[in-house]
């Protein structure tokens with residue numbers, strides 16, 4: 001998550017001998033990306049400095065793995081709304097190419113290439129930027145700042161989806177064919193929406209504003225602040241008018 005310094009690091013090229021490791025990393029990344037409802041993920045977003053990207057274009061059955069992806073050529077310019085899993089809850093208007101030519105190795109080491117537009121082009125530029133330590137906030141249009149996710153598009157889906165899991169636990173003895181009674185089915189929900197604590201979100205808002213990525217106190221932010229302030233105040237009230245949360249509130253003793 002922003003502002004973790006690893007997001008500003010350049011990822012290393014995956015060598016042939018490290019393809020197995022890259023494959024393993026990619027499968028973890030697909031889980032994380034799909035779990036968070038993301039379109040793309042770069043390895044440094046999950047703490048690995050490898051040139052590995054995963055993409056899952058909405059509507060496609062499968063996610064794809066891109067090892068050592070390179071943008072070969074771009075054409076045209078467009079302004080488009082973008083978000084990033086490293087900045088949960090925000091989106092911004094950026095400038096991207098219309099057409100993108102890219103090449104990479106797939107998880108088997110086969111050479112792949114594509115000339116594409118629309119969302120895939122945008123995602124390719126976004127993710128290859130990540131591998132070079134570049135964030136989409138670097139491309140924000142001069143007059144634009146980040147805004148709360150969903151501001152630009154009314155039908156925008158929430159960035160964090162909860163994931164329903166059905167786990168089949170096999171309790172049969174090793175080597176024996178499991179019977180139906182040996183299989184325990186456990187349902188669980190991963191609440192990705194709970195992954196980021198309120199304090200982490202507050203911290204990110206502070207860091208974003210300090211970097212100038214965020215507009216000055218917007219209305220919604222301002223009202224949230226005054227709300228939490230009121231809450232804090234209620235919390236420390238005391239029957240003794242001189243005591244407020246253990247602090248003596250005597251005007252004569254104020255420094």
Ligand SMILES: [Zn+2]
Nearest residue numbers: 083084085086
């Ligand atoms: Zn991103």
